[in-house]
Amino acid sequence: MLDAATSHHLLGCSPETSVVMLGTATYPCLGPFSVWSPSMLADLIYVCICVCIYIYNIYIFFFFLTGHAGNACLEMVISMWKNLLQTMKERILQQRRMSVYNQAHGYEEELVKKQLQQFAGGSINLTKEDSGIGILTLNNPKIMNAFTGTMMLELQERVTELENWKDGKGLIIYGAGNTFCSGSDLNVVKAISNSQDGMNMCMFMQNTLTRLMRLPLITVALVQGKAIGGGAELITACDFRLMTPGSEIRFVHKLMGLVPGWGGGARLVRIVGSRAALKLLSGATRVDPERALHLGLSEETLSSSDEAGALEEARAWLSQYTEGPASVIRATKEMVAAGRELLLEAALRTEKDIFGTLWGGPANLQALATRPKHK
Numbered sequence: 301m302l303d304a305a306t307s308h309h310l311l312g313c314s315p316e317t318s319v320v321m322l323g324t325a326t327y328p329c330l331g332p333f334s335v336w337s338p339s340m341l342a343d344l345i346y347v348c349i350c351v352c353i354y355i356y357n358i359y360i361f362f363f364f365l366t367g368h369a370g371n372a373c374l375e376m377v378i379s380m381w382k383n384l385l386q387t388m389k390e391r392i393l394q395q396r397r398m399s400v401y402n403q404a405h406g407y408e409e410e411l412v413k414k415q416l417q418q419f420a421g422g423s424i425n426l427t428k429e430d431s432g433i434g435i436l437t438l439n440n441p442k443i444m445n446a447f448t449g450t451m452m453l454e455l456q457e458r459v460t461e462l463e464n465w466k467d468g469k470g471l472i473i474y475g476a477g478n479t480f481c482s483g484s485d486l487n488v489v490k491a492i493s494n495s496q497d498g499m500n501m502c503m504f505m506q507n508t509l510t511r512l513m514r515l516p517l518i519t520v521a522l523v524q525g526k527a528i529g530g531g532a533e534l535i536t537a538c539d540f541r542l543m544t545p546g547s548e549i550r551f552v553h554k555l556m557g558l559v560p561g562w563g564g565g566a567r568l569v570r571i572v573g574s575r576a577a578l579k580l581l582s583g584a585t586r587v588d589p590e591r592a593l594h595l596g597l598s599e600e601t602l603s604s605s606d607e608a609g610a611l612e613e614a615r616a617w618l619s620q621y622t623e624g625p626a627s628v629i630r631a632t633k634e635m636v637a638a639g640r641e642l643l644l645e646a647a648l649r650t651e652k653d654i655f656g657t658l659w660g661g662p663a664n665l666q667a668l669a670t671r672p673k674h675k
């Protein structure tokens with residue numbers, strides 16, 4: 301089980317709910333490491349051995365330097381060792397807890413990654429601006445920013461980077477070359493067209509997009525051109541969607557004899573309701589900006605169609621919600637994410653826990669001292 305502090309910190313919810321919600325596998329025989337999979341433990345042991353060798357070298361160095369290995373040196377080494385183990389444990393737990401699938405679900409991430417690595421091309425780029433807004437670019441314009449295998453891997457890496465960006469407040473996702481994304485690269489789709497490989501790719505993308513959805517950042521998909529198939533699924537993992545004139549969202553899965561598999565079906569139902577979702581999916585309907593606004597799938601239609609102008613507009617739109625201390629913006633998103641995903645009582649407890657992190661904190665005290673009224 302998770303300890304309360306980490307559970308709240310990582311997901312903004314109480315320990316029992318986060319375990320239930322995320323379906324984390326437990327290995328009771330492993331005691332405090334009970335949520336770790338055997339392969340992760342093997343990785344940890346390997347890293348521990350490397351660190352031991354490294355620390356031993358420092359110890360020997362001090363021994364020769366001072367003629368003896370004094371207590372201070374030994375204490376420093378032990379303290380370094382403890383900090384390192386703690387950091388590693390927190391990082392691994394964080395990634396596992398935010399995901400949906402692990403080995404208990406027959407999901408072997410390392411094998412999936414090896415397979416995806418074979419389909420190279422394009423990139424996923426991230427820039428982190430001083431304002432606390434990150435810009436994530438889907439960059440494969442030759443094929444309408446379709447996701448190759450290595451782009452799927454890079455998306456996971458960028459999400460990890462965003463999870464560790466403690467000053468972040470918001471994120472805009474957009475596609476290079478004036479179009480959003482045409483889903484999975486059809487070459488990948490053809491090459492892995494058997495059920496098991498398809499499910500593996502789904503589990504990988506669902507894990508990544510679920511972690512994206514749970515980031516403590518306010519996220520916006522900027523839809524220019526087309527968001528098709530997996531591209532349409534990706535936009536549902538964001539908190540908001542903005543569309544440019546002439547752009548289009550389309551779940552084309554039915555036309556390919558499929559249903560969404562990157563979590564876009566489940567998320568679409570939560571955004572537009574089951575009736576509208578059923579129409580969009582079973583009709584493979586083209587959703588223009590006007591219809592998206594009407595359905596609540598888009599927040600606003602921007603006036604610019606060109607990349608730089610639309611990005612600037614999206615930045616200005618998002619800034620309305622990211623102004624202020626990062627601690628408060630991040631807590632707000634965490635609270636809403638808990639309300640979106642948890643049952644009411646668990647969400648209420650989470651809200652209380654998050655409230656407790658802010659009440660009497662620096663932003664709260666400063667607001668009381670300088671702005672006690674809001675006229």
Ligand SMILES: CCC(=O)SCCNC(=O)CCNC(=O)[C@H](O)C(C)(C)COP(=O)(O)OP(=O)(O)OC[C@H]1O[C@@H](n2cnc3c(N)ncnc32)[C@H](O)[C@@H]1OP(=O)(O)O
Nearest residue numbers: 442443444446482483484485486487489526528529530531
């Ligand atoms: C998770 C499940 C999935 O995502 S399955 C994949 C679902 N996506 C699709 O089926 C999209 C297939 N593509 C299309 O329908 C059209 O290309 C769309 C996106 C509508 C764009 O049409 P249009 O504006 O006329 O451009 P185009 O067809 O000339 O495309 C430009 C070049 O890009 C390529 N492209 C496009 N999408 C993909 C894709 N998903 N995978 C691989 N290549 C793709 C096109 O083939 C075309 O390349 P080329 O210029 O012919 O060499």
